[in-house]
Amino acid sequence: MNDKVRFGIAGIGNMGGAHAENILGGKVKNAELAAVCDINPDRLAWAEDSLTGARPADSVKTFADADEMYGSGLIDAVIIATPHYSHPPLTIAAFKKGLHVMCEKPAGVYTKQVREMNAAADIYKRVFGMMFNQRTDPAYIKIHDMVSAGELGEFRRVNIIITDWYRPQFYYDSGDWRGTWAGEGGGVLLNQCPHNLDLWQWICGLPKSVTAFCKSMWHNIEVEDDVTAYADYENGATGVFVTSTADAPGTNRFEISGTLGKLVYEGGKLTHHKLSINEREFNRTTDKAFGSPPCTVSEIKITGGYPQHCGVLEKFVNKILYGGELVADGREGIRGLLLSNAIHLSSWLGRTVSLPIDEDLFYGELQKRVKNSKIKAGVRQFVTNDMSATF
Numbered sequence: 001m002n003d004k005v006r007f008g009i010a011g012i013g014n015m016g017g018a019h020a021e022n023i024l025g026g027k028v029k030n031a032e033l034a035a036v037c038d039i040n041p042d043r044l045a046w047a048e049d050s051l052t053g054a055r056p057a058d059s060v061k062t063f064a065d066a067d068e069m070y071g072s073g074l075i076d077a078v079i080i081a082t083p084h085y086s087h088p089p090l091t092i093a094a095f096k097k098g099l100h101v102m103c104e105k106p107a108g109v110y111t112k113q114v115r116e117m118n119a120a121a122d123i124y125k126r127v128f129g130m131m132f133n134q135r136t137d138p139a140y141i142k143i144h145d146m147v148s149a150g151e152l153g154e155f156r157r158v159n160i161i162i163t164d165w166y167r168p169q170f171y172y173d174s175g176d177w178r179g180t181w182a183g184e185g186g187g188v189l190l191n192q193c194p195h196n197l198d199l200w201q202w203i204c205g206l207p208k209s210v211t212a213f214c215k216s217m218w219h220n221i222e223v224e225d226d227v228t229a230y231a232d233y234e235n236g237a238t239g240v241f242v243t244s245t246a247d248a249p250g251t252n253r254f255e256i257s258g259t260l261g262k263l264v265y266e267g268g269k270l271t272h273h274k275l276s277i278n279e280r281e282f283n284r285t286t287d288k289a290f291g292s293p294p295c296t297v298s299e300i301k302i303t304g305g306y307p308q309h310c311g312v313l314e315k316f317v318n319k320i321l322y323g324g325e326l327v328a329d330g331r332e333g334i335r336g337l338l339l340s341n342a343i344h345l346s347s348w349l350g351r352t353v354s355l356p357i358d359e360d361l362f363y364g365e366l367q368k369r370v371k372n373s374k375i376k377a378g379v380r381q382f383v384t385n386d387m388s389a390t391f
Contacts, residue, residue: 005100005317006034008075010066010090011082012047013038013175015104019079019309020051024060028313030321034074037063066090070097077102077127077320079313083177084109084185088117091330095124102129102316105194107333109185110366111341112359118331128330129316134195135202135327136311138304139270143256143263144203146272152258153278158204158239164250165192165243172221179221182373185366187216187223188245189340197336198328200241204256206335207231207239209354214347218246222373229343241343261295270300 007023009016016036023033036047044062051060063069070078070093077100080090088108091101101121107130108114121128134140146152165188177183184190189197212229219225225246231239244250253266261274275282275293282293307314311327318324338355341362346353348365 002076003321004030004032005320006032006074006076008035008037008069008072008078008099009033010037010069010078010080010094011086011104012036012043012051013040013081016079016081017046017050019081019313020047020060022310022313024051027310028317030317031313033060035061035063035069035072037066037069039064067093070094070099076100077316079131080104083183084190085183088113091117091128092120095120095126095128098124098126100127100316100320101330102131102313103330103333104131105198105333105336106190106340107194107330107337109190110359110363111334111338111357112363114334114337115359118334121331127316127319127326129312129319129326130328130330130333131309131312132195132198132328132332133308133312134199136307138306139265139268139302140199140203140254141304142270142300142302143254143265146263147203147256147258151260152256152262153260153275154235154280155204155233155237155256155258157237157255157257158200159253159255160196160200160240161242161251161253162193162196163242163244163247164252165245166248166250167192167219167225167245169219172219179219179223180373181222181366181369184223185370186340186344187214187221187225188243189214189224189227189343192245193227193243194333194336194340196241196243197339198332199254200239201335201339202332204237204239205233206338206355207233209352210339210342210346211352212343212346214344218244222369224344224347227343227347229346263300268302270302271297272300273297 009020020033022028023031038044047062078094080087080103084106087103091103094101172179209232210229214224215226216224217226226244229241255264259279264271274296277293279293315327319326342353342355342357345357345362
């Protein structure tokens with residue numbers, strides 16, 4: 001067995017470039033960058049200057065075609081970092097070539113397509129990971145573990161406000177595919193919020209229905225930049241999800257409550273509100289008309305590092321070499337996407353939709369928008385941005 005995993009990167013734009021720099025910089029143990037590919041000549045030229053020209057000893061091979069890179073024999077695994085629509089077909093093609101795959105979020109644009117990708121993962125049995133780097137945040141790991149252990153009792157409510165994904169118009173103008181139905185397949189839900197939608201379902205599970213409102217309000221784009229969604233769960237619990245790329249300053253707050261108390265994570269601080277008695281028991285037994293169950297409030301100290309993308313890749317490498325555990329199996333990407341698709345579909349139809357959604361109906365509604373989508377004239381075709389500002 002080799003002691004290193006040789007990576008190729010499909011799509012050497014902003015995120016692909018960041019992954020390349022991390023691997024070349026030695027930030028991912030037992031990983032080496034062997035090749036990159038992109039259909040955009042400008043991006044390949046940037047890669048040759050930035051990744052190979054500056055460090056010729058690294059011998060990073062460039063390709064204009066993913067199939068050529070897949071069949072080159074130079075790589076063991078590929079990171080898919082292309083626009084959203086191409087994630088499933090590029091992943092499936094990699095599996096067929098015997099390659100392991102780490103897919104950037106989102107898993108795809110619509111769940112019908114992603115189901116085909118997941119089926120291929122089952123057939124070819126390669127290691128398949130999803131780049132859900134926020135699952136490495138020790139605060140969310142703590143929340144997940146406490147909820148899973150029943151420390152909040154029966155799940156009652158989750159409120160998520162994630163409006164600190166601020167993006168100026170320059171961001172949307174940095175690529176002709178951004179902010180369009182044909183190029184991106186969605187806005188804040190599909191580009192920024194796959195992380196938050198994944199954390200939502202990872203911690204709380206999937207709801208039974210969603211009622212949502214998506215608006216394109218604050219930018220010159222086709223897709224949504226402002227979303228409010230309401231979710232119902234089988235046990236009567238509810239969820240509210242609010243996001244935007246136009247709030248300044250924005251808010252990043254995750255609050256989840258149950259019959260034994262609640263957790264609030266905001267501003268890097270995790271607070272536990274712990275009831276001394278289960279609310280259901282208090283409700284049945286108290287002889288007082290007012291008041292509520294006694295509660296203690298404490299801050300939970302967050303320990304451990306936050307390895308982000310490098311941590312996800314290192315787990316992926318370990319899985320390939322030694323059979324370790326992934327941060328997120330690639331097949332799990334469909335769950336957050338199902339939430340995203342349900343929110344879009346509810347807004348498009350103007351009514352509540354049940355989960356799982358009608359995938360054919362969603363696809364038809366999406367195609368109506370794709371048909372009328374226009375690539376914006378005069379946008380910047382290739383801009384290299386500092387991705388660390390978005391982590």
